[in-house]
Amino acid sequence: NGIRKAQKNKVEIIEAKTKGGLKLFYRIYQKNMYFLGTPPLSFNFFENIFEIIHPKVKCYLAEYNNKVIGGSIFILEKKSVRWFIGSNLLDYRHLNANSLMLWECIKWAIANKYKFLDFGGSRPNSGNYEFKRRWGTKIISRDWRYKFFNKSEITDPRTEKFQIYSKMWKKLPLPLCNLVGPYIRKSMGR
Numbered sequence: 001n002g003i004r005k006a007q008k009n010k011v012e013i014i015e016a017k018t019k020g021g022l023k024l025f026y027r028i029y030q031k032n033m034y035f036l037g038t039p040p041l042s043f044n045f046f047e048n049i050f051e052i053i054h055p056k057v058k059c060y061l062a063e064y065n066n067k068v069i070g071g072s073i074f075i076l077e078k079k080s081v082r083w084f085i086g087s088n089l090l091d092y093r094h095l096n097a098n099s100l101m102l103w104e105c106i107k108w109a110i111a112n113k114y115k116f117l118d119f120g121g122s123r124p125n126s127g128n129y130e131f132k133r134r135w136g137t138k139i140i141s142r143d144w145r146y147k148f149f150n151k152s153e154i155t156d157p158r159t160e161k162f163q164i165y166s167k168m169w170k171k172l173p174l175p176l177c178n179l180v181g182p183y184i185r186k187s188m189g190r
Contacts, residue, residue, distance in 0.1 A: 071101075
């Protein structure tokens with residue numbers, strides 16, 4: 001239904017192959033992280049992914065009425081394609097651009113002989129988890145291992161302390177969050 005809704009609303013999916021396309025994705029990502037109350041990763045982080053593992057990365061952008069409203073990054077592995085990250089502008093979520101970007105990636109992956117689409121990690125009982133579950137995914141629990149350097153624990157966004165910080169973050173001006181967010185994010189862990 002989400003795919004058909006996006007198509008009916010004339011959402012167009014294009015592949016971003018340049019730094020300019022990656023910057024369009026990043027601006028949407030920053031706004032989405034602000035809405036979620038979480039500091040964003042740096043643009044340099046995404047740029048390094050493209051430079052280091054190119055051509056094993058794909059970036060799709062969703063356009064509606066000649067405006068970029070969403071983006072997704074996929075990492076190509078041996079037999080699978082992993083959905084690394086996706087973001088949409090809040091005012092356009094109802095258009096289901098993520099569903100259409102996933103569908104375009106699935107069609108590309110099949111045509112290029114990939115066997116699996118890994119939807120990536122999500123916390124149970126989150127909106128992201130439910131979105132992925134509705135695709136008929138097989139849920140696989142993964143054990144994460146961390147090496148801490150001068151830090152005792154990883155930040156858990158479900159804690160009351162983090163929720164207070166999140167509410168405060170949403171009240172700051174977006175340009176300030178975009179400026180200092182990547183530095184804060186470095187200290188947060190995963």
